[in-house]
Amino acid sequence: MARDFYEILGVPRDADKDQIQQAYRSLARRYHPDVNSDPAAADRFKEIGEAYQVLSDPSTRRRYDRFGADFRQVPEDYDERVAAAGGGFGRGRGGTRVQYGEGLGAGGPVDLEDLFSGMFGGRGGFGPIPGADQEAEFELTLEEAYRGGKRTLHLDGRSFTVDIPAGVIDGQRIRLAGQGGRGSGDGPTGDLYLVARIKPHRRFRLQGRDIHVDLPLSPWEAVLGATVAVPTPNGEAKVKVVPGSSTGRKLRLRGEGMPNPRGPNGDMYAEVKVMVPAKPTEKERKLFEQLAAESTFDPRRGT
Template identity: 65%
Template sequence: MATDFYDALGVARSASADEIQRAYRKLARQLHPDVNPEPGAEERFKEISEAYQVLSDPDQRKKYDRFGADFRRVPDDFDERAYAGAGGRVRRTQAGPGFGGGFEGFEGVDIEDLLGGFFRGRGAGGPVAGADQEAELELTVEEAYRGGRRHLSIGGERGYDVDIPAGVVDGQRIRLAGQGGRASGNAAPGDLYLVVRIKPHPRYRLSGRDITVDLPVSPWEAALGATVPVLTPGGEVKVRVAAGSSTGRRLRLRGEGLPNPKGKPGDLYAEVRVLVPKKLGKRERELFEELAAVSDFDPRRS
């Protein structure tokens, strides 16, 4: 982690939870790979997602504020007061505005010395808790919609059977308890967090839990109205295209977006795209020529 999480989101260290959330949502709309193809946008999106995951969790944010870039290496039961009292070598100080490079809130000791002394304080060869780890889990839109079970291999060494809940979103973390770094002695192993990354899709465009899909229609369907099929991640459904629809009109299908196990599901938007035949048969050409002769419709003035 080379970037300070507060800097990544563009907020002050004193920012409230609401301010952090608003900053993340604003940046996510600008940087999401589905809407921003510029080089570097995807990496920035991953960066702000990691920052938000940490700063939106009160416990993780507290550890990050105290220990900076090394916060993941600090066990949950670490007691700085007990450590300082044992040796008297650590003195708590006020972190300055340039925070972000490790244990800036302590004087007179570096991270290796501090953690090493803490572990040794439990006795040579004593139990040491395992570290939490992260890995990316790449899913298709259909997999994110349905959920299911996936066998995942990390580093070619360890394999996991992962239960994926239906309706996961990009950036969401799935916790595999006890599957992180190994511990020593009788201490607990760390946890493995799988960060969901939803791959770009040739048909579906995601915005949070909402899905947008193009809906091709013929000129006569658009002009006269029609009931047409649209393919969603949950299967085919029928939608009514109103008479007089033009390209760009959006038809909303409530609840047909990504599921939400904790609340309201997303919506699916079918966006009308009027297509014309590339080649016309003789009779088709005659009918179009007849329409052109009798119609006073001018799309450039409508």
Template identity: 50%
Template sequence: MADDYYQLLGVPRSADSHEIQRAYRTLARKYHPDVNKQPGAEDTFKKISEAYHVLNDPESRAQYDRYGPEFRRYAEAEREYASQPSGGPRPGGRTRARPGPSGFSWSSAQAGAGPGGTSVDWDDLFGDVFGSRRGMDSEAELELTVEEAYRGGPRTVILTGPDGERESFDIQIPPGALDGQRIRVSGGGQPGRQDGGAGDLVITLRVKPDRRLRLDGKNIEMDLLISPWEAALGASVSTRAPGGTITVRVPPGSSSGRRLRLKGQGMPQPGGKPGDLFAKVKIMVPPHPSPRERELFEQLQRESRFDPRSSS
């Protein structure tokens, strides 16, 4: 019994092209012969590649959904019929002559029965098989740090195709790139048919947070590390931000978690309003206080009546 392409990729029959591409990328990384040396991995890789190429193309997917694993048999039957010298219609069929790929005329006939005894409309099934057609778009994701997205600049994206062949693309990241933003590379997708031209490569940017920086739309949130006395007395603190060194004014009595807004210092937006930078106060204490520091902290403990638990 032939493998079900949807089951091979682990997607429902209602899956869209994005789900199919994600499933294929995951399985291809797992079973690619260069990575997986287990017996049967190469055969599995070939099967999932075949399933992907059929289901990722709307035309072949529609044929597969209609006729199942035997959909290619109908294509072969049409080619055999087109090559007959008589070129006449089958009994009971209707014909429509059109030029073939080599200049000759072939006839598309509605004849025969498909699954369940239904009539096969050969013209609908093979109407565009010989014509030019633009290639499908391909999709990829590129991961950036917040600082890389802030600066932008040139990047090289290297993709590995189903056959293991690598291809590189030089792209330009715009300054202030946001998570989910898409960059289109013209002609970087799948090859077209005849003169249809290649599709595009669509790259989705993914901006990952780190221990200091987080992205919220076009706003940036960063941790501002300060000492207990800076938090209590107030201070002007210099710190590193994606755009360079900045000075943040910490008001007296700032507790951990307080957010200080620096307007317009978030992600740049060429031609638009930039985001804001939010510095989140995080109070740090000496991990190994000196004897004098410990003495002063003990003195503060004796003299202060501040109770953070009762004031909350």
């Protein structure tokens, strides 16, 4: 039997969004596979992520509170179907009379077989009910998102081979037709939508399809200009640093960002970071002292 999402996050049913977010962050840090070597940590992390995904979205949370663990199998237009069927009353488990739409799921999970048979079974056969669409998140590295390719995912005891398009961006949905909630009667199965979540990268920062990276330079490279290598997800590229480049200057590499199958690629931005030797040699120190004595440049005045 599926665990209660509130129980998974350790929050009360009336928890506000800040409590839910705080609980998720605390648990995610504890059970993330990168920091927790326990073999069960990965499954626990996925369970925590699913609970947060449902409870952090007000609309999805309302459906979960109303219908319980089977909320994904209830069609979005459930209330309209009840009204169209005429009435709104049926027979719950053991013949109990239930008025649909009043607190279902608040005291426990809803039995969908009883629910739908009560709604439509005794009313001349309302017809097949399509399965509800489902949504789940999956993580991938920036390099995986950049290159695309096939990926095997495991969800609710099922395995899926997914074709990830090159250049998928954070929040993009990939549709798996017919892999969602089961329909009632002869109703078709819903679709499964996989939402891509790109992991933070130690070097690159992703903004839409643009990729940002720091470009460390020596003081003489920044002053005199140079041609240097800059890393990209597709290997090294060369960039020309113009003379007089201070920290914060951004050098654009057109089209070197995330691929875009439906338009222009994103760009790459290398941001200059002027670095100085932490422990200069005696000769380097003398040269810097000579420069300090000769130069009239004042960085605080910009002249």
